[in-house]
């Protein structure tokens with residue numbers, strides 16, 4: 001690992017670019033392309049039109065009245081679950097793929113854990129006619145066959161990684177090597193606000209449409225800004241996407257991490273509430289301690305680090321991060337399904353569970369905006385087993 005260079009993408013000492021030398025030049029190029037292109041009228045128009053006609057934006061904000069009654073605060077859901085692909089991931093994938101195309105790249109590579117980001121990348125690769133190769137740990141690929149099939153149906157090559165622990169971290173390593181070796185024609189499409197600069201600020205930019213829409217929608221419907229904004233945090237992209245527009249407002253931020261089996265179990269995915277500072281995947285951030293086994297009931301939160309901007313928000317006290325345990329997320333999963341007719345992703349269920357706790361601390365008329373980051377169709381089989389529905 002090279003330098004201590006944190007001048008790029010510096011989040012109060014977190015972030016930066018902690019990468020081997022061969023990656024410096026490709027990342028410089030990418031940062032340059034991003035800075036030059038993302039703010040032009042032409043790029044903005046193309047991005048906006050794909051977000052509308054391919055992804056299905058804007059997504060509504062829904063006042064969940066029965067849930068509000070049950071939990072004791074006014075709960076509004078930002079419906080990212082209604083997007084094409086079933087989650088917020090398509091926002092970022094479209095943005096990066098369009099950027100890659102503008103930069104003359106013909107090929108996308110990406111890592112994927114549970115497969116959701118791989119599927120979203122394969123969707124936009126097909127849409128724009130870009131060759132797409134997805135690196136996925138062999139263990140993950142065996143657990144998530146349906147997503148492997150989806151990616152292949154979409155025309156992507158799925159490369160099952162057998163090195164190391166054959167998991168997400170190994171897939172990231174191999175994808176980075178591919179990127180470094182093929183930078184002339186290849187873009188590495190990172191799936192969250194993580195990694196070396198410029199990824200955290202680039203992914204934030206492409207996801208910030210969530211909060212911009214929601215800010216107008218909540219104000220229109222309630223005549224005020226929300227008192228609290230709540231999102232689940234894996235790498236942290238749907239949370240940053242929601243928070244960004246409220247950064248300078250009097251709105252409290254809350255992040256729900258994967259609390260796994262609970263405090264003291266040593267099995268969780270909560271580097272903000274329980275981890276330590278460290279360098280991982282090219283960034284300075286917070287990571288799990290060495291003796292922790294990364295675990296969450298939801299595959300999308302199962303990541304041993306977190307985006308550097310969240311590490312900064314925690315350090316300066318801008319956001320309150322809480323570990324939500326598996327059982328509480330499952331309870332919220334069931335409650336939202338039964339009370340509102342919406343089956344949430346298990347990831348998003350962590351945010352719902354945190355909203356319940358917050359409602360208990362707030363007044364009945366207080367407004368809580370929750371990012372419903374994805375739909376739960378992918379989780380139904382797992383839920384059927386856990387709730388003994390068969």
Ligand SMILES: *Cc1c(COP(=O)(O)O)cnc(C)c1O
Nearest residue numbers: 192234235236237238300347374
């Ligand atoms: C991938 C995923 C997440 C976690 O990713 P973030 O970058 O933390 O947003 C959360 N919710 C859903 C539905 C996902 O698919």
